Amino acid sequence: MTGIRDVARLAGVSTATVTRALRDDASVTAATKARVKVAAARLDYVPSAVARALSQGRSNLLGLFVPDIVNPFYAQVAQGLEDRAAEARYHCVIVSSHLDPERERHLVTSIQDGTLAGLAATTVGTDEAFTAALSGKRGPLVLVDRRPRGIKAPLVRTNNRKITRDAVGRLLGLGHTRIAMISGPRDFDTASQRLSGFRLAHRDANRTVDEDLVRHGHLGESGGFTAMRELIAMPSRPTAVFCFNNLVTVGALNAIREARLKIPTDMSVLAFDDMSLFPLVDPPITAIAQPAYEMGLTAADMLLRLIDGETTLPDIVLPSTLIMRDSLAPPGFT
Amino acid sequence: MTGIRDVARLAGVSTATVTRALRDDASVTAATKARVKVAAARLDYVPSAVARALSQGRSNLLGLFVPDIVNPFYAQVAQGLEDRAAEARYHCVIVSSHLDPERERHLVTSIQDGTLAGLAATTVGTDEAFTAALSGKRGPLVLVDRRPRGIKAPLVRTNNRKITRDAVGRLLGLGHTRIAMISGPRDFDTASQRLSGFRLAHRDANRTVDEDLVRHGHLGESGGFTAMRELIAMPSRPTAVFCFNNLVTVGALNAIREARLKIPTDMSVLAFDDMSLFPLVDPPITAIAQPAYEMGLTAADMLLRLIDGETTLPDIVLPSTLIMRDSLAPPGFT
DNA sequence: TTGTAGGCGTTATCAG
């Protein structure tokens, strides 16, 4: 490896001058600056990021922790984070845990071992050990989408409650009286916020929520599938369903298809989270679209500011939007 | 930050012994080992990965370079790479370039500046400067999916030609005589391999391909959309279309929908790359599924071996499979 | 404006 000393020698200056020249420090003659740069170029010199990080006590790596990078929601968050990070010349270390506690632990060490300058995280919120470690330890931390119990850190999220209230309101307005909700784990604040919106919408319409119709703790395609199956099997089954997130929706759609029910005739479907293929599904799915990419952008911004020394940042709430397609109709509509 | 010296002091040993003890080196008494570990635990000591990397001349970071992490194909590759990397206690730096040359350049420096122990890359293959830089520079490199012209490095890819030949053969067997192909850029070897399979299938069936029906250089949803639009507008339009990849397929589907054509009655659709929602599209889309996750796993394996000192690795070809759904039918079938 | 020298936290070599 060609190092700074080689450049210094070739340019006939000291190593100190080399760093300064390469940083375009004002206190260096244009002449020497040029000489150094030529030398560096001739030698194909690239400063060691590792040595620099050690010397400065700060790396140029941002961490992003997500449950599943294959989930398009998180992929978009990642892209947003990375785009903004790249502008600031940071790289991103992405850890997609698959909910594996071992992986989460590995990550925690990383944030402590100086690899990362900061971390943006969406934790599953269930692994106490992980969150404890996270909260106890050092380094800028930003939360994305939800805040695990007991973690103090700025959060970027969306207006879960309000958008849900509006969207479910539409369903009620269509005349549905038996609306199911396939909700996530009770300890996800996103789940409780969306559930709260669900209840508020009912209250707005002077209706009461049938608690048998709200299913808790479902996650992923399989969660959505089994929950929907149960819902379909109910003696008096719901005429509409509101799904907690994108994967749950996919699972529910599969269950509906399996039961040969027609959407929206037999079952209206409202999804939280949009997907690029929803417009092509039979029928096109009405969905609440979260600004996932912007969430990533924002998380990076916050992280950068934290790294920059700002000490307290407010939570940021980004607006989701309801995208009307064809999966909502009055109950029994043909 | 609590460092190794603190631990050494507390345990009453030297820093050398601390490293050894923490590594469970055989040459350390069980007793002192225990003492050191207790001390380390008490102080919440976490070795600096940066310092270690500098000292050892090797980081624990793998790089993954992809055009677009939001594309589920690449997301799956990333997940595979990361899963395998995690087993070996490596983290992954993911760069999703969005085809931005500036970003690509940034990445190239990273691989030169010691941040990364190795790099797995799917380059767009069009930016000469980037590939040149890549090939010239140091460090283990593995190619994923395709090989840009002139880059010497082991590659993990799929059996593009054969699977395409088989799948298009089905279309021919159904009786189609005017099959279109929306292909990618001519300089993608994946495009030429799939195109070659397309031609072979025709030869197998003693048919000749109508060159007007093969559209080159299309990428992404917009590429698929415009290509499909043109195809539909042809005086004697095709009765089937084979799409180069997942995004192109989505674009094509949108164009078909826009033209109010029925699949498969008016147009059979064969997709390269499967998507999780294809089963739910109207109608469910028949697709060639690439083992994207396994490609990531394999890429990580290769990288790890390269890092481990192995010098030459053979290319690896993984098999794709055709997943029959309902988007293929005889021409004009009702 | 430029050079000297010490330090960043580990690991590894070489004695003891």
Add this chain to the structure above:
DNA sequence: CTGATAACGCCTACAA
């Protein structure tokens, strides 16, 4: 089996 000590490559006071 354990301890000093010299790298690793860069940055940054401080001095000139």
